[in-house]
């Protein structure tokens with residue numbers, strides 16, 4: 432831990448403790464769990480292994496803080512959010528180092544994540560003052576009807592490991608802007624960045640109890656979060672993670688009928704039509720597929736290429752992929768870092784072995800890189816992928832591009848939509864009519880047209896089908912943290 436702190440410009444940024452009611456504290460049991468560097472497997476810190484009693488203390492604090500926070504003027508909440516944004520930017524280099532250290536992404540991407548996460552805080556600082564309701568045109572004399580947006584209450588935010596800063600920032604910022612208070616649990620693999628983010632929130636003047644965070648090991652996550660699911664004071668769950676866990680949370684919280692936002696898994700198709708600009712399509716695929724080593728929910732998982740250009744596309748792509756530099760984040764030239772843990776590597780190996788056994792051909796990569804470290808996989812292009820393979824049905828979450836061949840637009844659309852998931856979808860074409868048609872017919876919450884980089888704080892991010900519901904970012908993102916109250920005032924005639 433000392434080593435880790437000394438690698439930061441501001442060692443005090445990191446308190447390896449829960450943050451509850453404005454105090455940094457151990458789990459009541461005193462138990463901790465280890466956080467590892469995925470590049471080496473080394474332990475870098477120990478943080479509290481929280482139990483239901485710690486989660487309950489967080490809810491107590493958030494619920495006490497709620498009346499005071501909701502009564503603040505929107506511009507007062509906005510001013511605090513703005514200070515938090517400034518603090519994140521000012522400490523950006525330390526945050527980027529922490530992200531890269533505990534999550535493994537190259538430092539340049541760590542810096543990108545800081546800017547991306549901070550952009551949500553700046554955005555919602557501005558949106559805080561724009562939570563409008565409606566005055567409903569009068570229907571009866573003597574009555575005034577208004578629709579008001581009110582904060583939903585205490586929000587439980589549960590986040591994954593792949594964006595340790597951005598995922599939690601894009602939940603806490605709208606919650607605070609709307610007047611909600613928060614209890615949060617980051618992923619077991621990446622709690623340190625979230626704790627540093629909370630330190631900066633404290634310094635920015637977020638009052639005690641408004642944001643609370645508890646860390647927990649995978650073993651204790653379900654019981655700790657379970658306390659929030661059953662607690663009627665927690666009025667909303669904002670979850671980002673796998674579809675299986677999202678379904679479990681929806682089921683288990685049904686007893687208290689909470690408002691839910693579910694940002695779940697994807698299985699994004701990426702379609703390249705034969706009228707596409709091939710160079711642009713390869714560049715877009717490289718940008719969206721290999722971000723975070725292929726470990727993002729919007730990474731293309733299935734790449735469909737029209738028969739006439741299949742071989743040429745495969746050639747250009749595999750040359751680019753073979754040139755990617757795989758190295759730990761400490762190497763400034765790294766483009767692909769380690770996968771998050773051994774489970775992640777096992778899944779990638781399973782998918783690639785299954786595909787090869789069923790007739791796929793590895794044009795480049797296809798194997799682990801144990802000489803680089805324990806959790807590395809070679810950037811891979813697999814030709815002749817088919818719908819019988821595991822990587823067609825499941826998110827691979829790694830640096831593997833399977834290339835499927837198709838003949839007609841109808842075939843491509845049918846295959847792209849043949850999945851229970853519907854988060855992102857991409858396609859490349861230069862035909863305006865096709866662009867309009869395919870954008871409408873793809874079953875996805877987000878569509879990239881001749882573009883691989885789609886995320887923005889100003890746009891609604893979220894899925895359809897089993898990729899979940901609710902939206903993060905944009906002006907729509909606040910709706911998830913508010914409820915509508917209808918007020919009917921009579922006797923005005």
Ligand code: NAP
Nearest residue numbers: 590591592618619649653656672673676694695696697728
């Ligand atoms: P995950 O296993 O579902 O975990 C997400 C969070 O839920 C973690 O904090 C995890 O804690 C916690 N959790 C797991 N089981 C739980 C339980 N039974 N009760 C309460 N909490 C529980 O997902 P992940 O592997 O971290 O993240 C990868 C997934 O997230 C992928 O499917 C990806 O597509 C999806 N994702 C979606 C979006 C989006 O915006 N739609 C964005 C990013 C990622 P532990 O870490 O301790 O297990």
